[in-house]
Amino acid sequence: MELNVSDIQHFSLGDGDGIRTTIFLKGCNLHCPWCHNPETLSPLPQWMRFESTNLEELCGSMVTVEELIEDVIRDEDFYIESGGGVTLSGGEAMLQADGIRLLAKALHDRGISVIIDTAGCVPYSEFEKVNPYIDCYYYDWKSCNEKDYANVIGGNYSLIWNNLRQLIEDGKKVRVRVPLIPGFNTSGPYSERMCTCLKQAGVTSVDLLPFHRLGAGKYHALGLTYAYQQTPPLSIHIAEHISCIYRKYFDTTIEK
Amino acid sequence: MRTAELLKNEFDEKPHGIYAPHYFKYLGYRKNLAAPEVQARANAICSLFTVPEAHIYRNDWIAGSIRPLWCETDEAERTYAQRIVQSFGDRTFIHNADHFSPDYRNVVSNGIPGLLEQIKQSQSMHQGDEKKVAYLEEMKKTLLALQNMILQYAQKAAELQSQEGYDIQKLDFIRQNCMHIATKVPDSFAQALQLVWMCHTSFLYEGRYAMALGRMDQYLYPFYRQDIERGVLTSDFATELLENVYMKIYESRAYKNVDDVVNICIGGMNRKGACEVNELSYCILQAVKNCNVPGPNLSARISPNTPDRFLDECLKVIGTGLGYPALMNDSINIEALKRYGYDEDDVYDYSMVGCIENFITGKQPPWSDGRFDTPRFLEYLFNEGRGILHQSVGINTGSVSEIGSMQDLMHRFEDQLRYGVAEYFAYFNNENTRLNPVEYVQPFLSCFCADCIGRGMDICNGGSKYPSVHGAALMGIGTVCDSLAAIEKVVFVDKAATLEEIRDALLHNFEGYETLHKQLLTAPKYGNDDPFVDKYAVWFVNFLSSLFSQYKTHDGGGIYIAMAANTSNIYAGKEIAATPDGRLQGEPLSDAASPTYGRDVRGATATVNSVTTPDYTKVACGTVVNQKFSPAMFEDGKRQKLLALIKVYMKKGGQEIQINATSRDVLLDAMEHPEKYPHLVVRVSGFSALYVTLDRDVQLDILHRTQQS
Numbered sequence: 001m002e003l004n005v006s007d008i009q010h011f012s013l014g015d016g017d018g019i020r021t022t023i024f025l026k027g028c029n030l031h032c033p034w035c036h037n038p039e040t041l042s043p044l045p046q047w048m049r050f051e052s053t054n055l056e057e058l059c060g061s062m063v064t065v066e067e068l069i070e071d072v073i074r075d076e077d078f079y080i081e082s083g084g085g086v087t088l089s090g091g092e093a094m095l096q097a098d099g100i101r102l103l104a105k106a107l108h109d110r111g112i113s114v115i116i117d118t119a120g121c122v123p124y125s126e127f128e129k130v131n132p133y134i135d136c137y138y139y140d141w142k143s144c145n146e147k148d149y150a151n152v153i154g155g156n157y158s159l160i161w162n163n164l165r166q167l168i169e170d171g172k173k174v175r176v177r178v179p180l181i182p183g184f185n186t187s188g189p190y191s192e193r194m195c196t197c198l199k200q201a202g203v204t205s206v207d208l209l210p211f212h213r214l215g216a217g218k219y220h221a222l223g224l225t226y227a228y229q230q231t232p233p234l235s236i237h238i239a240e241h242i243s244c245i246y247r248k249y250f251d252t253t254i255e256k
Numbered sequence: 257m258r259t260a261e262l263l264k265n266e267f268d269e270k271p272h273g274i275y276a277p278h279y280f281k282y283l284g285y286r287k288n289l290a291a292p293e294v295q296a297r298a299n300a301i302c303s304l305f306t307v308p309e310a311h312i313y314r315n316d317w318i319a320g321s322i323r324p325l326w327c328e329t330d331e332a333e334r335t336y337a338q339r340i341v342q343s344f345g346d347r348t349f350i351h352n353a354d355h356f357s358p359d360y361r362n363v364v365s366n367g368i369p370g371l372l373e374q375i376k377q378s379q380s381m382h383q384g385d386e387k388k389v390a391y392l393e394e395m396k397k398t399l400l401a402l403q404n405m406i407l408q409y410a411q412k413a414a415e416l417q418s419q420e421g422y423d424i425q426k427l428d429f430i431r432q433n434c435m436h437i438a439t440k441v442p443d444s445f446a447q448a449l450q451l452v453w454m455c456h457t458s459f460l461y462e463g464r465y466a467m468a469l470g471r472m473d474q475y476l477y478p479f480y481r482q483d484i485e486r487g488v489l490t491s492d493f494a495t496e497l498l499e500n501v502y503m504k505i506y507e508s509r510a511y512k513n514v515d516d517v518v519n520i521c522i523g524g525m526n527r528k529g530a531c532e533v534n535e536l537s538y539c540i541l542q543a544v545k546n547c548n549v550p551g552p553n554l555s556a557r558i559s560p561n562t563p564d565r566f567l568d569e570c571l572k573v574i575g576t577g578l579g580y581p582a583l584m585n586d587s588i589n590i591e592a593l594k595r596y597g598y599d600e601d602d603v604y605d606y607s608m609v610g611c612i613e614n615f616i617t618g619k620q621p622p623w624s625d626g627r628f629d630t631p632r633f634l635e636y637l638f639n640e641g642r643g644i645l646h647q648s649v650g651i652n653t654g655s656v657s658e659i660g661s662m663q664d665l666m667h668r669f670e671d672q673l674r675y676g677v678a679e680y681f682a683y684f685n686n687e688n689t690r691l692n693p694v695e696y697v698q699p700f701l702s703c704f705c706a707d708c709i710g711r712g713m714d715i716c717n718g719g720s721k722y723p724s725v726h727g728a729a730l731m732g733i734g735t736v737c738d739s740l741a742a743i744e745k746v747v748f749v750d751k752a753a754t755l756e757e758i759r760d761a762l763l764h765n766f767e768g769y770e771t772l773h774k775q776l777l778t779a780p781k782y783g784n785d786d787p788f789v790d791k792y793a794v795w796f797v798n799f800l801s802s803l804f805s806q807y808k809t810h811d812g813g814g815i816y817i818a819m820a821a822n823t824s825n826i827y828a829g830k831e832i833a834a835t836p837d838g839r840l841q842g843e844p845l846s847d848a849a850s851p852t853y854g855r856d857v858r859g860a861t862a863t864v865n866s867v868t869t870p871d872y873t874k875v876a877c878g879t880v881v882n883q884k885f886s887p888a889m890f891e892d893g894k895r896q897k898l899l900a901l902i903k904v905y906m907k908k909g910g911q912e913i914q915i916n917a918t919s920r921d922v923l924l925d926a927m928e929h930p931e932k933y934p935h936l937v938v939r940v941s942g943f944s945a946l947y948v949t950l951d952r953d954v955q956l957d958i959l960h961r962t963q964q965s
Binding site: 010012013018019021050078083212213221232 | 888
């Protein structure tokens with residue numbers, strides 16, 4: 001069994017507890033215009049050309065589950081010492097649930113924690129394939145209405161909401177992660193609606209991720225245009241202001 | 257404002273005249289130019305310690321300064337003085353003159369009267385052995401000169417009381433402490449520290465460099481504990497006194513524009529494995545942090561039982577951008593030193609001199625070391641025994657066209673290194689023994705080295721408990737390992753090129769060989785947790801340590817190896833032609849024991865996995881692994897992950913790690929010179945990017961984040 005991988009990042013510090021290895025899986029079924037990992041949208045291999053350094057690399061390759069295991073367990077001592085593990089991110093990791101099931105089971109059996117970072121737009125049966133081996137879901141939550149999903153993000157809002165509710169109901173540990181996108185989901189009333197939806201799904205804790213445009217260089221390297229090129233990063237001040245709303249409902253942190 | 261800062265401001269006022277310690281020595285030699293060797297040198301030291309006029313800063317609690325060494329005598333006499341002093345000659349670094357960690361435990365627990373008593377006893381023990389009795393007499397003379405110098409500082413403190421701008425309380429403190437330690441055993445923390453600083457100052461008067469302060473948290477602790485229990489000292493005041501001392505290390509930079517490298521060692525375990533970190537260790541850490549100057553070179557000995565709290569405090573200090581303390585792995589260093597047959601107790605009491613060099617505290621002659629530039633031997637291998645750029649000659653191991661396998665290539669490379677190590681040893685040994693140790697005696701320094709007094713002998717002539725050792729600093733492990741891996745991959749695995757083609761490419765600095773250059777560059781590189789290349793690092797350490805261990809210093813001590821070279825890798829690189837790892841001619845060699853800069857691209861865990869593959873218990877001198885992290889790594893939360901990383905590094909057998917916070921300056925420089933920072937990574941949640949691939953405004957976003965943290 002193989003997985004479509006865009007990158008493996010050792011010593012990841014922002015994707016869960018402890019020192020982790022993050023496997024970025026290639027291919028996504030949404031198309032958020034602010035995405036900071038544009039190279040993971042298409043499932044096909046893509047050339048990236050960086051002008052400033054004259055570097056050129058092919059992004060995306062099929063890697064066997066065995067190879068991935070061999071790669072990530074090289075850092076096992078670090079996971080144990082720090083309480084870390086492996087995070088599967090993307091792209092949409094859950095599009096490759098069959099491969100993930102094998103990988104996550106093997107890691108789980110060795111006592112290595114596995115986190116999946118997902119936007120949740122897959123049938124719940126996909127989650128059921130992997131649930132027993134996953135310690136925590138990082139559940140991206142971008143919007144609270146059907147319209148935005150249809151017009152901006154792509155994907156099915158009610159499926160995403162139901163999956164979130166179901167995961168919580170099934171006793172899975174879930175951390176909701178909300179990217180704060182200027183002009184999209186940062187107004188007071190919008191934030192209130194976000195909170196209501198999340199509360200109804202049974203969510204208790206939320207991480208807020210202020211918008212940044214660090215992915216801009218990757219759009220250029222791929223020959224794509226970045227819709228958020230001119231959008232300045234969301235200031236910590238505004239993020240804190242928004243977090244006041246979330247704090248009324250959830251245990252809330254701002255990820256820097 | 258803290259005392260340290262106020263003191264630093266005082267350094268703005270530069271001393272008048274010329275820095276001329278030799279002038280004061282000359283005054284001593286002049287007393288009796290025909291005196292026997294030992295006596296002449298003792299005379300020089302007596303003059304040096306007692307003629308310059310003591311200087312006390314307005315903000316001093318602890319006196320002792322190098323300012324008195326500036327004098328305004330006329331040029332003609334200064335030049336003449338220089339000639340006389342040069343004629344008597346002096347030891348230098350390569351002849352075991354500095355880089356020494358004195359036996360301060362003996363000094364503070366017995367005081368000057370104790371040392372004088374030890375001398376007296378030794379003289380009566382050696383009655384009849386005129387040479388020894390005479391030598392001890394000169395040792396005594398120099399100690400009395402030190403005593404005199406201390407009394408002069410006391411007197412100065414008394415004189416200054418009537419001067420405006422001085423604090424009577426501070427001057428009284430100095431006067432009383434100096435009066436006490438001149439003739440009695442120290443009885444307080446401040447007195448013990450004052451005594452140590454007076455000794456250190458006297459070494460600076462002598463012109464010695466990189467003299468260590470050793471395990472300050474151990475030998476000063478009984479005084480600290482006692483004062484705290486008596487209720488006469490607070491940890492805050494102890495820290496302030498330490499700051500006073502450490503800030504004065506910076507005098508060298510302020511007045512002479514040279515950084516001294518004064519190693520201070522904290523932490524460590526005893527032979528039962530118990531961690532010896534105490535409250536004073538934390539005070540020292542804090543004091544070095546508050547000073548925030550180069551010079552006090554803090555080393556923290558980390559052992560398996562070191563509490564996380566201590567390591568975390570170390571990281572907080574490192575995160576200020578200071579880069580100190582360097583973190584030393586006790587388990588590895590102790591195993592490495594045990595190979596040389598030192599007594600167990602002495603091994604566990606080791607400290608460092610200079611940057612990182614392991615030293616048996618106060619029990620061996622001053623250190624010496626040199627640089628061994630390993631990539632040079634690749635030139636000889638490819639160019640039939642001749643340097644390509646380097647004006648030197650190795651041995652002719654034949655044309656590379658004759659080489660049929662990687663094994664064959666390694667054998668020839670080993671032959672080159674074997675010759676190279678013999679050459680290195682010859683250079684070192686000839687130079688080290690050129691100055692006859694019998695004549696270039698150091699009676700004063702010998703008072704600070706265990707057994708010299710008892711034996712009545714000079715530190716470099718049989719007086720010290722252990723013989724002298726030498727450190728050969730191997731440069732270019734990354735360059736060599738990457739080169740060997742690239743050759744193996746491109747020539748013997750992929751069969752994409754021949755060794756002759758590589759040779760031609762090296763001779764032409766890859767001009768016209770762009771495809772081959774790319775192939776060599778994409779071969780596995782050290783620092784990425786790839787066994788294909790890491791195996792060469794294991795070989796590198798095993799092979800070279802066994803070569804160097806065949807040699808001994810003139811008095812039978814070991815030739816240690818080190819993997820540390822400060823910035824010599826940059827200068828050495830300028831003379832080295834292109835190397836098979838794809839490095840261009842003139843570019844720096846890999847730094848110390850670190851992978852080649854910018855080539856370890858798979859994250860810090862992969863770097864740790866790679867650099868812990870060699871057996872560092874064979875590297876008795878020490879290593880330096882440099883790692884850079886963004887300032888955000890030192891914030892609460894992330895810092896705990898860094899701590900875990902370091903603990904694993906130590907468990908896996910890493911020997912030393914020196915961490916720097918990537919400064920704003922680096923990010924700014926990378927905006928202007930992206931070619932210098934191809935692999936500078938920026939990490940945020942769920943994302944990482946190469947800094948130089950980002951647009952300017954996005955780079956500014958990151959700069960902004962850095963400023964915030």
